[in-house]
Amino acid sequence: MHSDPKEKEQNGDGRMKKDIILAGVGGQGILTIATILGTAAIKRGMNLKQAEVHGMSQRGGDVQSHLRLSDDPIWSDLIPYGSADMILSVEPLEALRYLPYLKEDGWIISNSTPFKNIPNYPPEEEIYREIKKIPNYVLFDADTLANAQKANRSMNIVVLGAAITHLGFSQEEIEEAIKAIFAPKGEAIVEANLRALLAGIETK
Amino acid sequence: MPKLMLLGDEALAQGALDAGISGFYGYPGTPSTEIIEYAQKSKQAAENNIHRTWSSNEKTALEAALGMSASGKRAMVTMKHVGLNVAADPLMNSAITGASGGLIIAVADDPSMHSSQNEQDSRYYGNFAMIPVLEPGNQQECYDMAFYGFELSEKYHIPVLLRLTTRLAHSRSGIVTKEPIPQNEMRKPEDMFQFMLLPAIARKKYQHHLELQKDFMRESLNSPFNAYKTEASSKKLGIITTGLAYNYLREAFKGEEIPYPVLKIGQYPLPEKQIHQLYDSCDELLVIEEGMPVVEEQLKGLAFPGLKPIHGRLDGYLPRTGELNPNLVAKAFSLPDTIGRPVPEIVVGRPPALCVGCPHSDTFLSLNEVMAEYGRGHVFSDIGCYTLGFMPPYNSINSCVDMGASITMAKGASDSGLFPAVAVIGDSTFCHSGITGLLDCIYDKANVMIVILDNATTAMTGGQNYTGYGKLEDICLGLGVEKEHIRIFVPLKKNYPEITQIYKEELAYNGVSVVIARRECIQTLKKKNKMETVE
Numbered sequence: 001m002h003s004d005p006k007e008k009e010q011n012g013d014g015r016m017k018k019d020i021i022l023a024g025v026g027g028q029g030i031l032t033i034a035t036i037l038g039t040a041a042i043k044r045g046m047n048l049k050q051a052e053v054h055g056m057s058q059r060g061g062d063v064q065s066h067l068r069l070s071d072d073p074i075w076s077d078l079i080p081y082g083s084a085d086m087i088l089s090v091e092p093l094e095a096l097r098y099l100p101y102l103k104e105d106g107w108i109i110s111n112s113t114p115f116k117n118i119p120n121y122p123p124e125e126e127i128y129r130e131i132k133k134i135p136n137y138v139l140f141d142a143d144t145l146a147n148a149q150k151a152n153r154s155m156n157i158v159v160l161g162a163a164i165t166h167l168g169f170s171q172e173e174i175e176e177a178i179k180a181i182f183a184p185k186g187e188a189i190v191e192a193n194l195r196a197l198l199a200g201i202e203t204k
Numbered sequence: 205m206p207k208l209m210l211l212g213d214e215a216l217a218q219g220a221l222d223a224g225i226s227g228f229y230g231y232p233g234t235p236s237t238e239i240i241e242y243a244q245k246s247k248q249a250a251e252n253n254i255h256r257t258w259s260s261n262e263k264t265a266l267e268a269a270l271g272m273s274a275s276g277k278r279a280m281v282t283m284k285h286v287g288l289n290v291a292a293d294p295l296m297n298s299a300i301t302g303a304s305g306g307l308i309i310a311v312a313d314d315p316s317m318h319s320s321q322n323e324q325d326s327r328y329y330g331n332f333a334m335i336p337v338l339e340p341g342n343q344q345e346c347y348d349m350a351f352y353g354f355e356l357s358e359k360y361h362i363p364v365l366l367r368l369t370t371r372l373a374h375s376r377s378g379i380v381t382k383e384p385i386p387q388n389e390m391r392k393p394e395d396m397f398q399f400m401l402l403p404a405i406a407r408k409k410y411q412h413h414l415e416l417q418k419d420f421m422r423e424s425l426n427s428p429f430n431a432y433k434t435e436a437s438s439k440k441l442g443i444i445t446t447g448l449a450y451n452y453l454r455e456a457f458k459g460e461e462i463p464y465p466v467l468k469i470g471q472y473p474l475p476e477k478q479i480h481q482l483y484d485s486c487d488e489l490l491v492i493e494e495g496m497p498v499v500e501e502q503l504k505g506l507a508f509p510g511l512k513p514i515h516g517r518l519d520g521y522l523p524r525t526g527e528l529n530p531n532l533v534a535k536a537f538s539l540p541d542t543i544g545r546p547v548p549e550i551v552v553g554r555p556p557a558l559c560v561g562c563p564h565s566d567t568f569l570s571l572n573e574v575m576a577e578y579g580r581g582h583v584f585s586d587i588g589c590y591t592l593g594f595m596p597p598y599n600s601i602n603s604c605v606d607m608g609a610s611i612t613m614a615k616g617a618s619d620s621g622l623f624p625a626v627a628v629i630g631d632s633t634f635c636h637s638g639i640t641g642l643l644d645c646i647y648d649k650a651n652v653m654i655v656i657l658d659n660a661t662t663a664m665t666g667g668q669n670y671t672g673y674g675k676l677e678d679i680c681l682g683l684g685v686e687k688e689h690i691r692i693f694v695p696l697k698k699n700y701p702e703i704t705q706i707y708k709e710e711l712a713y714n715g716v717s718v719v720i721a722r723r724e725c726i727q728t729l730k731k732k733n734k735m736e737t738v739e
Binding site: 025026038042047048049050051052053054055056057058059060061062066072073074075076077078080081082083084093094096097099100101102103104106117118119120121122126127130134 | 209376545
């Protein structure tokens, strides 16, 4: 399905820097992914900048978030073109929209379940074909995996699960962040999200 | 102390809370909304009984903030850039009255028009009103500038304009907070002339305002938010950045030392002395600013005789419109540009759309049935989610200009003979700026049908309360709409026969009709249901 899963996580000098484009459709939960990764990064003492989309686009339009994590100071809130380490998308068409941001050896991690709220949505097979042109990709049906875990609303967390090793985070770090973030919503929701995370991690 | 992860908007709100603010005033508008939303959720604000409810519009908000300032307390008014047009009257005049307690006018601009009708730059208003302007370059400066802005405001008894842009307002980063300071005590104005702009008094006050300009200039020269890096390996170019443009400059040079002198601006008026030094010491200047070419025009127009080139948005070094980014700035230096793979041709746009189950959808589809015989060009609309009624499959409306313009444009069109003339306006927008327009209609007995989309919230900006909630019929009655021409329906598919009948009857009436389509926003309803499940 994709090439070697374990990536070199750090810059040559041992300092970590990850630029991630989170993509999806308004309401699909990309900001939750950002919050979880951000929480884990802060815990490590990393710097973070996270540009979000609020407003009109959130009404079913395409939304994206630029998430920058680094041991060094971060200047721009926006990731420069051609330099993102990863496009993490909860929707396949949206994964393609941000290709100009992805660096040559960057990863696409994407849900394969389309969100069709436009009349001219392209054929899925063509979308998948384009994604598979990228050397490093993980394309999988996160909706079905979430449903199988009885975590229907946690598709976004499944997608996150598939991404974390490529981002250099451990399962424990992300679990800890999920517990902290979802605790106010109750034990059942925490558990559902942990199951979703694991399902994503086990996707290879 | 652990860093707080806050949006630029939120950092500003937290800064204001820690700096002893007594009241936030404002009207929701992307990208400014989260300032007051943050204060509304803040435990600290609740414990200290800080005013943080929404106002009817930006004008009433600024005036209320001025009143709080006049009573000695610190106040902040928040709005998006186009909101400042609504509040331009109190802005210009509060510059002359001045403030008492610290007064910050926080305005969030939206370059690239992510969620706006235009990309006007609020710094022009700052120059116009001749008041100090602060422009934070990162989230920490948003926080720090709340303290600084209130102090500056109280030092010179002057309102301070704080300008944010989308990318900072809606980007999150860690900030370090300070020890909170207590609120000011309430006190009546000492000078009974201060807020009394009778011409004879206003002339004196305006003179005083002009005299303050040199103080504002001195403050800019010494401002902690303006930095002048003179050491440089090359003096071929001098760089001026404003606000967050500095970050893009550093990013373009990959965090390495910039080889040219750099004047980083975060406070206006522009520190002329440093600008002259930069101009004198370099062969050419490059101005990098987010928004319109405010600084560039100032330099080209006034300060210099045009002997040396000044580059920026006006001569194509940077694009004339839209947001900046690190790549655009790199290109201005002819640095190597980076770009990934092109977007595949199959990728189509995904414009925002009305939600599934949105009440507006039923209001529009039923309206279309009745309007079909007249063709397009009869339905004036307004600012909100329902502006999406322009898009397929609805194609129901044909205007979106400014808050409240649906009613008044329909009136003007009716005055010129258009029939039918229909206005479609949201409940919150109606309370913002539609009520006075309705009064105009009633005064002239204009032949208009006004459809108020009552979804019980300010939906576009995420579901904020509004001042006229639950009072729409009473407002219309009170203004003088005849009782039998205030009609209410529930926008649901099963009600289309009833709805179209109401539309037809009110179109047939030669006078002012108000038709209220009442069903709660599907998003706020979902949120409520979720909260009930959690509880």
